[in-house]
Amino acid sequence: MVGQVEMFSRTLWSAITPAHSPVPPLHGALRADVTVVGGGLLGLSIALGLARRGASVILLEGQNIAFGASGRNTGFVVPGLKGSLSVDAVRALVGPEKGDALLTLIGQGGNYVFDLIKTLGIECSAEQRGCLQPVPMSGDMAQIEKMVKWNQAAGIESEILDERQITQVSGIKGYRGALLLPTGGQINPLAYALGLNDAIVRHGGRVYLGHARRLKRYGRTWCVEVSGGASVQSDQVIVATNALTGDLLPKVARSIIPVWAYQVATQRMDAGVRERILPGHQTFVDLRLHPFAVRWSPDGRLITGGAAKIHDPGAVDRMAKAFLRRLARFIPDLPPLQAEYAWNGRIAVTNDFMPRLWNVDTGLYAPIGCNGRGVALTSVFGRAISDYLVSRDEKDLPLPITQPKPYPLHGVVRHAPSAWLAQAQLRDWIGG
Template sequence: MMQHQPIARPRGEAPSTSTLWLATAPAGPHLPALSAEIETDVLVIGGGVAGLSTALHLAEAGIDAVVLEAQQPGAAATGWSGGLIAPDYIRHTPETIGPVLGRQAAERLTRMIGTSAATVFDLIARHAIACDARQDGFYTPAHTEALATNQRRYAMQWHSRGYPVEFVEAAQARRAFGVERYCGALRFAQGGSINPLAYARGLARAAAGQGARIFTDSPVLSLDREGQRWVARTAGGAVSARRLVLAANGGNAALHPALRATALPLHVVQFSTAPLAAEARAHILPDGGAFTDKVPYLFTARYDGAGRLISGYPLSFLVRGPKGHLREARRRLRQHFAGMADPQIDHIWEGVAWVNPTLLPELYELPEGALAIQACNGRGLSTNTAIGIEVAAMLATGRRDALSITPRTPSPIRMHAAAAMLPKLLMSMAYLSH
């Protein structure tokens, strides 16, 4: 586990608008920009968790892989995230997903999601990735008795399939969180949190160590099919590949026309406090863990290794500008945690979670054998790690049954420009009713 000195900004000084992770992650490996014309078996575009997991496991399988990253590993959505490792569905459960996908496909996806947190922490241990890994549980608290009743049933669905998931009753949940508003919580014992930028940098280091070639600061200017190969051109060179994996998440739309208008952005504000004093930590999440509730205007909280409380909230049309975001961050902490009368925010930044209309992870099949890993739905660190492993296994062996997600043809969202405004509109309505 990474150790950080509890350095706080002077009280009254404006918080940093860069991510906490930039201030605390170990330096990544030195990776060059593309400056030549090269060939490879598999080209992966995107150096976030999905792309790096794919490249690492391709390299481990002896497949020559090249990654093109427009900036640096983890620089975009991965490195803006809250760092939660949550092996859970957003909307569905192991039972309700059955009628949607069919029983066998549903069980495969449930298995991938249910094991995804353990997959992340095992990978971190195997490659000795210093990313403040904290496998101390992930909770989804219930704010109504009706939801608590449902979550007791959800816990049994997971538990009956062999996963360490339980329902924590109200009194224990309130003590675990230091929050009085909840009626209980679903607890995923294998979940937790990480420094997501440090994780991405560690995956890049591990992939490069296994022989994957990673080129940074190399945005793709054109992507074409030439004969039997894919050719991606950058300002400094070109990559010719037999197979192609698009793993740029929201950036996939700019790489292939079939992926335009297939995902929606959910903009969020993430923030961290100065390290909390011991007496505050004795009442707020005293046993650690991470949680994200089910309230429409959701609330989330967890610690890092230095004792900073990390939280976030979705952007709306009603909270604007740096001062407004800071006021809202402080208000939310005071609202949820008794005794936090004057919370000090040291870092506050904006991020984005790309969302599929189904709220399920998607693997899109493109012409000429290309694949696209798309949309994290707020669960990308764990699910995209697992998807990358499976895509690599499929490409290495040719076995499509290595995939827990059945690849499908992408379909654009109707009236996408208007739909892209919908998440922020819904969050504005949730803010007003909160």
């Protein structure tokens, strides 16, 4: 994992988030009802849901809380799936009943995240100002019109802005219109994750540092062996490591496609720019194949980013320059841009951009594949999984439980995003 440790410390979020009490290392042999492996937003959300329901839960994190994509993303709270997933596509992939359940759950994700932040008293620069999903001039408004119609029937807030309105609201030109999700917004994702960690402990859950190196099953009991000789035994294990699963569950690791994402934060902008561009502090994620996304940081910087075709040791600096050029192209008249913070991280992508809940073995689950919609999706998906683990009622789940399906040539397939991204950029360029 080239540059993972270095990049975690180089993020804007690491720079502006107050120091957190260290998580204690795991020692000895412990027991719990459920072991959650992975201290990202999904694992934290599952563990919190279990702790709030009185279950005995231990969460293990091998590096730092939110070490992976959870602590490196842009902090967008988007109450929706990837823009390419229409209502019809979701219902076709998992069936009408589960499709509607998933769309409803994620549509409630914005309010859930911000209500949870308020309830738990988490200081994470939370701004529930809405999420804008603009449609390029060459795009089709029909999909968002259908989404709004579906949302209205489901009681989920959303509306359509026309070309004049999106320019007026965002200060950014060149769009036919936009889907506005009023319950969305933005947070400091690292501070949010640390707040969830604290809440787990307050509700009786246990969180430890410990690298899970092996899973062994003894009858109905699982043993998670941790580097250094410590271990946790439980009847159920949730491996919520997403793109960082590695050798712990090779079958799962070979069933997803890891994608490197890059972020860059500019220098602080003056009041004139802040009043002209996204003055209402909405998040902005357009519906291109390779989306243009931008937001304001809590300290007055523009943050943008995206995927890269080639990941190598020089990619962070190279992509920072590329994304600043893209930012200047989409928002003219900005001052000369400087990359004061630049970093990367890996996200887990599935072939259809849908999340999964995989049953790897009896009592062993792997929820995975947030596909760049991490904050809202992981929060509500984690709560639903915790409800299921207590109730054992699959009606609590917005997705069917399935089996991982490793790619036969994963070593080749894992490079597919580079080819796809090149094609997406070309199609975006042709379409304007």
